[in-house]
Amino acid sequence: MSVRLDQPDRPWMMRTYAGHSTAAKSNELYRRNLAKGQTGLSVAFDLPTQTGYDPDHELARGEVGKVGVPIAHRGDMATLMDGIPLDRMNTSMTINATAAWLLALYVVTAQEQGVEEGALAGTTQNDIIKEFLARGTYAFPPGPSMRLIADMVAYTVTRIPKWNPINICSYHLQEAGATPVQEIAYSLSNAIAVLDAVRERVDQELMGPVFGRISFFVNAGVRFVEEHAKLRAMGQLWDQIGRERYGVDDPKHLRFRYGVQVNSLGLTEQQPENNVQRIVLEALAVTLGRSARARAIQLPAWNEALGLPRPWDQQWSLRIQQVLAFETDLLEYPDIFEGSKVMDGLVAELVEGARAEMAVVAEHGGAVEAVPYMKAALVDSHRERIRRIEAGEQTVVGLNKYTETEDSPLTADAEGGILVVDPAVEAEQRAAVEEWRSQRDASDVERALAELRRVADSEENIMEATIAAARAGVTTGEWAQALRDVFGSYRAPTGVGDAAGEGASDDLEEIREEVERVSEALGRRVKILVGKPGLDGHSNGAEQIAVRARDAGLDVVYEGIRLTPAQIAASALQEGVHVVGLSILSGSHRELIPSVIEALREAGVDVPVVVGGIIPEADVEPLKSAGVAAVYTPKDFDLSKIMRDIVGLVGEGAKASA
Amino acid sequence: MSAEGPPFGEPIGEAAELAARLRDRDLSAAPAALNLIENRAKGDEVGALLRAVSPAALGAEPPGHIVGVTGPPGAGKSSLLSALVRAWRGDGRTVAVLAVDPSSKRSGGSLLGDRARIEFDPADRGVLIRSTAAGGRLGGLAPATRAAAQALSAAFDVVVIETVGVGQSETEVAEVADTVVVIVQPGSGDALQFIKAGIMEVPDVLVVTKADLGDVALRARRDLSAALRSLGARETPVVAVSTIAPTTGVNELIAALDGHRASLDLPARRAESRRTSALADFAAEHGDRGMRALGGRRAALRFLAEQEPGLDVATLVERLEQRAEVAP
Numbered sequence: 001m002s003v004r005l006d007q008p009d010r011p012w013m014m015r016t017y018a019g020h021s022t023a024a025k026s027n028e029l030y031r032r033n034l035a036k037g038q039t040g041l042s043v044a045f046d047l048p049t050q051t052g053y054d055p056d057h058e059l060a061r062g063e064v065g066k067v068g069v070p071i072a073h074r075g076d077m078a079t080l081m082d083g084i085p086l087d088r089m090n091t092s093m094t095i096n097a098t099a100a101w102l103l104a105l106y107v108v109t110a111q112e113q114g115v116e117e118g119a120l121a122g123t124t125q126n127d128i129i130k131e132f133l134a135r136g137t138y139a140f141p142p143g144p145s146m147r148l149i150a151d152m153v154a155y156t157v158t159r160i161p162k163w164n165p166i167n168i169c170s171y172h173l174q175e176a177g178a179t180p181v182q183e184i185a186y187s188l189s190n191a192i193a194v195l196d197a198v199r200e201r202v203d204q205e206l207m208g209p210v211f212g213r214i215s216f217f218v219n220a221g222v223r224f225v226e227e228h229a230k231l232r233a234m235g236q237l238w239d240q241i242g243r244e245r246y247g248v249d250d251p252k253h254l255r256f257r258y259g260v261q262v263n264s265l266g267l268t269e270q271q272p273e274n275n276v277q278r279i280v281l282e283a284l285a286v287t288l289g290r291s292a293r294a295r296a297i298q299l300p301a302w303n304e305a306l307g308l309p310r311p312w313d314q315q316w317s318l319r320i321q322q323v324l325a326f327e328t329d330l331l332e333y334p335d336i337f338e339g340s341k342v343m344d345g346l347v348a349e350l351v352e353g354a355r356a357e358m359a360v361v362a363e364h365g366g367a368v369e370a371v372p373y374m375k376a377a378l379v380d381s382h383r384e385r386i387r388r389i390e391a392g393e394q395t396v397v398g399l400n401k402y403t404e405t406e407d408s409p410l411t412a413d414a415e416g417g418i419l420v421v422d423p424a425v426e427a428e429q430r431a432a433v434e435e436w437r438s439q440r441d442a443s444d445v446e447r448a449l450a451e452l453r454r455v456a457d458s459e460e461n462i463m464e465a466t467i468a469a470a471r472a473g474v475t476t477g478e479w480a481q482a483l484r485d486v487f488g489s490y491r492a493p494t495g496v497g498d499a500a501g502e503g504a505s506d507d508l509e510e511i512r513e514e515v516e517r518v519s520e521a522l523g524r525r526v527k528i529l530v531g532k533p534g535l536d537g538h539s540n541g542a543e544q545i546a547v548r549a550r551d552a553g554l555d556v557v558y559e560g561i562r563l564t565p566a567q568i569a570a571s572a573l574q575e576g577v578h579v580v581g582l583s584i585l586s587g588s589h590r591e592l593i594p595s596v597i598e599a600l601r602e603a604g605v606d607v608p609v610v611v612g613g614i615i616p617e618a619d620v621e622p623l624k625s626a627g628v629a630a631v632y633t634p635k636d637f638d639l640s641k642i643m644r645d646i647v648g649l650v651g652e653g654a655k656a657s658a
Numbered sequence: 659m660s661a662e663g664p665p666f667g668e669p670i671g672e673a674a675e676l677a678a679r680l681r682d683r684d685l686s687a688a689p690a691a692l693n694l695i696e697n698r699a700k701g702d703e704v705g706a707l708l709r710a711v712s713p714a715a716l717g718a719e720p721p722g723h724i725v726g727v728t729g730p731p732g733a734g735k736s737s738l739l740s741a742l743v744r745a746w747r748g749d750g751r752t753v754a755v756l757a758v759d760p761s762s763k764r765s766g767g768s769l770l771g772d773r774a775r776i777e778f779d780p781a782d783r784g785v786l787i788r789s790t791a792a793g794g795r796l797g798g799l800a801p802a803t804r805a806a807a808q809a810l811s812a813a814f815d816v817v818v819i820e821t822v823g824v825g826q827s828e829t830e831v832a833e834v835a836d837t838v839v840v841i842v843q844p845g846s847g848d849a850l851q852f853i854k855a856g857i858m859e860v861p862d863v864l865v866v867t868k869a870d871l872g873d874v875a876l877r878a879r880r881d882l883s884a885a886l887r888s889l890g891a892r893e894t895p896v897v898a899v900s901t902i903a904p905t906t907g908v909n910e911l912i913a914a915l916d917g918h919r920a921s922l923d924l925p926a927r928r929a930e931s932r933r934t935s936a937l938a939d940f941a942a943e944h945g946d947r948g949m950r951a952l953g954g955r956r957a958a959l960r961f962l963a964e965q966e967p968g969l970d971v972a973t974l975v976e977r978l979e980q981r982a983e984v985a986p
Contacts, residue, residue: 141902372732488902491777496769512765523697525766525791550767555791557770570780574788575770576693 011325013296019044019069023079026069040090044068047535050137052480055429062591064426077105086110091122097139099126104470123164129190132492134176136537144487150197155463167217174219177382180230185357193367212253221263224285229346231292259296269305269635271398290335307418375495440473448472456486515553518651527555529577531568536586569599584613594626608649673703677710680813696802705972711812713968722811726831729841734867737901740777751815752784844878869900929967936974951982
């Protein structure tokens, strides 16, 4: 074997996960990023778009344009892609429940540009199982959701052959606390569920190309040697699944293709500059070995634990990729781990562990049926991770070790080194969608929606009717509502009820005693409501607080994600809780938290409210003056301390009313 | 019962006021009434509240229909309750749901998760959902749940007590509820086996969920009906419900519940329920020694049967204590 390649490899596709405020602002950002050497687009949609609500829906409040771009209709998509030739672009869209709809808008936009759908290349994330497990932007029940995915696969495999209709995500599983074995096992089980569903809707001879179109979206943490082994293990298992389960034998179809966004969970708010080296090392995990190298990479920004990244922060991450690809010698060699006993041994361990875990999922009846099992397992793993960090068994530099620091000049500006979305954006978008509705041909829209409902209720493929609706000017909210009418709505399991209880520790015993004391004073057990207002589905934080509160001896009402202020207030009143804990990671806290407090006080509930999430320092005081008793951010990793605070707040209340 | 609360004065005033509002069917009094009922330090006030909504005070049984709903995890209880709440509200009936979850033995805490699964309109004042921890009693009811159901039945048209499990919890639910519904998941033989083996009493209504599963659900329903026939309980309705659109069976279920309630000698069933509750409370407070002083369980029940049927639980407990000559 030659130690050098005849020709250095072409680099992977370089993207930046981007989009915010409005379609026009995001378009401007995309064009600048492409000019800087980015080679593909990665569209971040805002939460209303991801969950199928228009900007003027009650649940959209505070979320419009926050974590991504709002796309309410084909006009928005045309603005977003203005001046970007879609026949030469490779566009990845982080879109799941509403993937069929966004693909339809993309197709219509391309056609308006004079580009045929067959020429389009890109990816729709479209992995609904991980939304139920970890990310929370689902819209329909599992059965119909799987059907929409199968419809898209069946449609694109013949009509848009260069499209990856689904990107099976292990990424979010790791963000939710998955171990490498869980990440492999659950994502591959998920892929099997999708392929099984598609198999019922396409001819057997198409299964090779279908299998070949399934790509993955993975994560890589800072333990980069094991993480690289993980990717090799996934490749091995994938090949085996293709051959044995689906009878695929073309090596081209059997290749394990993946894109990656490296880990955000491990990024810290303290000494945030350290995140840069974490990101670099994680990038190595997915590039070092040629036989398991990523096809596309997007890196998070150094300041993600602080808030939304600015264009400059994202440029820094793009430059990391460019240095790796163009300055180092990485791309000049064959696989550097070939024949490595250590690497092979690690891979074998992971393959064995993942097989065993996949068997458990299969015993539950497959990934769809095993969602509650997997969810509870993830909550458990995440709890263990937090415990290890709290106990100092796992070192996180700057967080639980080497915490002495100079002030960071990176966060010294007025906004604290993050992007602040103009609050006027939401009002503008509300007005814009109303304007759009008034300009359309209402009878076209009605016809398109009626047809969409008919098809949804039949066995026919949803794509044609969806593209027709996009063309007729239907909005995102209308499309999703038509399907909700037919499919019904759904709430995913929270996983917290089944999470294992924590054993005894001095810390916990001390809190339990305090809980008993306060409960005695109150006459009944301290009761907390843990709520997630808004559309943000990142429920890890809320789940961990809920589980720890139970372990501390509290009665915990946890209601899952996506609640309106009115729902939270009604629950707090009816449940008679002593304290309310709210979690928001989407940046909508400035709007939503005051509305929740207002709703609580209107309902006559006068209990302390605490807030946790990605809350920039500058927002802490405004929240406190709105009536919040305490604010917790990612730097507050010590859950026991948070529990002591909360019980203390309730205790003060008990004393005051005694 | 604890004697910590003052016997009269302002707090009793609170109990009286809450009771009056419940009697007037003022649903906004319910959360505060539940906070009081759950308060272990306020036994006397709770007693006063319950006395004020007892049949003896009202002149009739509280009008609300107390429905116990029980079934194993994953059987579809929450979806069923969402559909029932919607249908009841559609009929203009007010509904309170008391959801009982197990507590952790280790910490005493609990995760009250089921609430997340029952869909309701937060602006609708005619629905109340309250989750309670069972407080260490496996498969059992929270001590305050019986009292809560009795109090809320004065104000709400329907009071649902939801518990998890099959084989144990419905026995305790049966002591409080007018009508007991057991949910059976098709494909799982639990309920069927328990009924056949006599571990579980025949419930008033059986529901087979997930009727959208087709043949599996049909078979489950057939097996249950056959088992009921062999036990001579051929009148017991078995209703198949699908809560996935298109929803089916919910109206039949409501008709079955109403039918059972109409066929019931309500005062007799409720009086028996209060006697059982009183004996359980007495036993919890005074243990085996107290029970021996009453001459055993049967003698105690005979004694209770001689008391006026409309008396509230707390008064019955007092009578038992007087008879056993133990200090309250």
